Amino acid sequence: MNKRPIFLLTGASGSGKTSVIPELYKVNPEDIVFDLDSLYGPLKDWNIIKNVWIHIANQITLNNRITILCGTFMPQELEKMDLKDRFDFYFIGLHCSDEIREKRLKERNWDDELIKEHKDFNNWIVNNADKAFDPKMPLIDTSDLLPNEVAMRINNYVKTIICEEI
Secondary structure, eight states: OOOEEEEEEEOOTTSSHHHHHHHHHHHOTTSEEEEGGGGBTTBOOHHHHHHHHHHHHHHHHTTTOOEEEESOOOGGGGGGOTTGGGEEEEEEEEEOOHHHHHHHHHHTTOOHHHHHHHHHHHHHHHHHTTTSSSSOOOEEEOTTOOHHHHHHHHHHHHHHHHHHHO
């Protein structure tokens, strides 16, 4: 079986993943876009949730459709996935300035400790996009972009990869 591409939109909380999802529906109508968090509730274990999404993505590939999963995924988590050998994984990283992140997370009533954790995680993503991800993860700074602009950049990357794989 040929491997199929799957796109994992990742980033620290406050980077814009949730905000870009409705725009991705518009600019990528032929692709299937999911919010990783939407299964949290009925399922509480993030490893199980991520594995379930990979199984769903596998079914989607049988219909020759592309999946974009939006949520915090890390490369080392892929080793735990049942169907990891069926995909070529492409990460896309969203990030923003510390000031923008703090503003966004304070609007969600997050405390300073959690905000700092995600600031540190954001910095790790930016500093490791070209080392910890294979292939290197492109980064999109959402600090000054509208969600539809972010979606267009994601769409351009997805289409570039799809064209390379054909």
